Amino acid sequence: xxxxxxxxxxxxxxxxTTNLMHVLQYLDRAEKSGYTPVIHWQGGTCAAPDxxxxxxxxxxxxxxxxxxxxxxxxxxxxVSKKDMxxxxxxxxxxxxxxxxxxxxxxxxxxxxxxxxxxPPNVCLCNPSDEFRxxxxxxIQKYVKVRKIVTDKADNFYNENLTGKHILGIxxxxxxxxxxxxxxxxxxxYLKYTEKYIGQHPxxxxxxxxxxxxxxxxxxxxxxxxxxxxxxxxRSKNNYPVQYGCREKRKRFYGGAKTAEEVxxxxxxxxRSDFMLRGFSNVPCVASxxxxxxxxxxxxxxxxxxRKDFEQRGEEIK
Numbered sequence: 001x002x003x004x005x006x007x008x009x010x011x012x013x014x015x016x017t018t019n020l021m022h023v024l025q026y027l028d029r030a031e032k033s034g035y036t037p038v039i040h041w042q043g044g045t046c047a048a049p050d051x052x053x054x055x056x057x058x059x060x061x062x063x064x065x066x067x068x069x070x071x072x073x074x075x076x077x078x079v080s081k082k083d084m085x086x087x088x089x090x091x092x093x094x095x096x097x098x099x100x101x102x103x104x105x106x107x108x109x110x111x112x113x114x115x116x117x118x119p120p121n122v123c124l125c126n127p128s129d130e131f132r133x134x135x136x137x138x139i140q141k142y143v144k145v146r147k148i149v150t151d152k153a154d155n156f157y158n159e160n161l162t163g164k165h166i167l168g169i170x171x172x173x174x175x176x177x178x179x180x181x182x183x184x185x186x187x188x189y190l191k192y193t194e195k196y197i198g199q200h201p202x203x204x205x206x207x208x209x210x211x212x213x214x215x216x217x218x219x220x221x222x223x224x225x226x227x228x229x230x231x232x233x234r235s236k237n238n239y240p241v242q243y244g245c246r247e248k249r250k251r252f253y254g255g256a257k258t259a260e261e262v263x264x265x266x267x268x269x270x271r272s273d274f275m276l277r278g279f280s281n282v283p284c285v286a287s288x289x290x291x292x293x294x295x296x297x298x299x300x301x302x303x304x305x306r307k308d309f310e311q312r313g314e315e316i317k
Contacts, residue, residue, distance in 0.1 A: 002096075003036055004034060004035045004036065004096070004098070005035060005036050005037075005038055005072065005077055005096070005097055005098070006026060006029075006030040006033075006035035006036070006037050006038065006097075006098040006099075006100060007038045007039075007040055007074065007077070007079070007084075007097055007098070007099045007100070008022065008023055008026045008027070008030075008037055008038065008039045008040070008100055008101065009040060009041070009042070009084065009087070009099060009100065009101035010040070010041035010042055010043065010044055010046070010061065010101060011044070011101050011102075011103075012043050012044030012045070013044060013045065014044070014045065015045055015259075015262070015281075016045065016046055016258075016259040016262050016263065017262060017266070017280075017281035017282050017284070017285050018103070018281055019041065019046070020281075020285060021103065021113075021124075021281060021284070021285075022100075022101060022102070022103055023039060023143075024135055024138050024139070024143075024288075025103070025104050025107050025113065026100050027069075027138055027141075027142050028107075028108075028138055029100075029104075029107075035098060036070065036072060037069060037070070037142075038070075038072045038073060038074065038077065039060070039062045039069060040060050040062070040073070040074045040084060041060060041061035041062045042059065042060065042061065042081060042084050042085075043085075045254060045255075045258075045259070046061045046064075046254075046255065046256055046258075046259040047061060047255060047256065048061070048064065048255060048256035049255075053256040053257075053260075054146065054148050054149070054256075054260070055148070059074075059081050060073065060074075061256065061259075064146075064256050064259075064260070065145065065146060065149055065259065065260060065263055066143060066144060066145055066146060067144040067145075067146060069142045069143075077097065079094070079097070087099055087101075103115070105313065109128070109130060109131050109134060111123055112124065112127045112128055112130075112131035114313065115313070116309055116310055116312060116313020116314075117309075117310060117313070118180075118182075118279075118299075118301050118305075118306050118309060119297040119299070120297075124281070124284055125277075125278075125279050125280075125284065125297060126297050127284065127287065129291070132287055132288060132291035133291050135288040135291075136288050136289070136291040139288055139289065145263065145267070149260060149263060149264065149267075150267065152260075152264050153264045153267040153268055156229060156264070156268065157268060157271060160227050161204070161206060161227065161268070161271070164203070164204045165200055165202060165203040165204065165273050166203065166204055166205075166206050166271065166272045166273050166274075167193065167196050167197075167200070167203050167204070167205050167206070167272065167273065167274055167275075167276065168205075168206045168208070168268070168269045168271075168272025168273075168274070168275040168276070168286070169189065169193065169205055169206070169207050169208065169209075169218075169275070169276045169277075170208045170209070170265075170269055170275065170276070170277045170278065170280060170282055170283040170286070171186075171189055171207065171208070171209040171211065171214050171218070171278065172209070172210060172211070172278055172279065172280045172282075173186075173209060173210065173211030173213060173214040173235075174210050174211055174235045179305075180278075180279040180299075180309075181278050181279055181299050182278075182279075182299035182300050182301045182305075183299075183300050183301065183302060185278060185298065185299050186214065186217070188298050188299065188300065189276060189278075189298055190221065192276050192296060192298055193205065193221075193222070193276065196274065196276070197225075203225075203273075204225055204226075204227055205218075205222055205225055205226045205227065206227050206228065206268055206269065206272060207226055207227070207228045208228070208229075208265040208266075208268065208269050208282065209228070209234065210234055210235055211234060211235055212234040212235060212236040213236070215228060215234060229261070229264065229265065229268075232258075232261040232264075232265075233254065233257075233258050233261060262282060265282065266282055266285050266286045266289065267286075267289065269282070269283060269286035270286040270287075270289035270290040270293065271290070272286075272290075272293060273293075273294075274293070274294050274295065274296075275287070275293060275294070275295035275296075276295070276296055276298050277295055277296070277297055277298065278297070278298050278299045279299060283295070
């Protein structure tokens with residue numbers, strides 16, 4: 001039987017972690033369906049000028065952050081960057097290739113992949129222990145972060161976090177996802193943070209946030225107890241960093257540096273003793289890297305918002 005290939009592509013207007021979720025799904029599907037996976041990320045929110053970043057020259061954005069998963073690439077398959085910009089034509093020209101990039105909301109183990117449910121339902125933001133171990137297994141098998149990236153996370157950890165009891169907090173605060181953080185979400189973060197400090201008075205807080213406003217507010221609340229990466233991009237105008245802190249328009253993207261900053265935040269969050277989190281894929285991936293790390297989903301939702309969100313998911317399916 002001839003070898004079958006699945007090219008796992010990039011959804012140009014989605015962020016780094018959402019695209020990483022696509023990859024995890026299709027790596028598993030490729031293995032179960034007898035395909036050899038080939039990851040090719042091109043264009044969009046994580047692109048770098050002149051196809052160069054981290055000392056790596058490559059048309060494949062994946063290579064800037066991760067080691068290749070095998071010896072294959074679009075080049076070895078006889079596929080060009082131009083072909084990848086015309087996927088419909090490529091599918092007709094090369095029926096031997098399976099080209100995928102859409103997120104699968106009902107993928108195994110359901111409903112843990114669902115983006116259209118709110119906790120306390122089991123969903124992507126409230127994954128089961130089984131699902132965390134499942135995703136961890138895929139990462140362990142296929143996804144190896146490049147040393148140049150892990151060194152940046154390790155250096156920050158060694159200089160700021162080593163030897164400390166760490167409460168990791170991921171606090172999403174920009175316009176695009178604010179509606180999904182629920183009722184009085186910032187006050188709820190304060191409530192649970194203060195409760196945790198009461199139980200662990202010597203703890204420090206590692207804060208990962210895309211919001212400059214929330215960083216300033218948390219620094220006022222917790223002072224020297226709070227630790228964060230200072231030199232990364234955060235939004236000061238309430239627009240997402242993956243769109244260059246601008247409105248969601250074509251070609252306004254944060255680029256490879258912003259994507260790498262998200263990845264280092266994920267790595268650092270995964271090393272926490274406990275994590276407080278809200279609606280976002282960033283802490284999801286952190287929980288996959290560290291599948292036994294205890295965590296708590298902070299947000300609460302009005303019943304109407306919950307039902308409207310579930311209905312939106314049904315319409316998309």
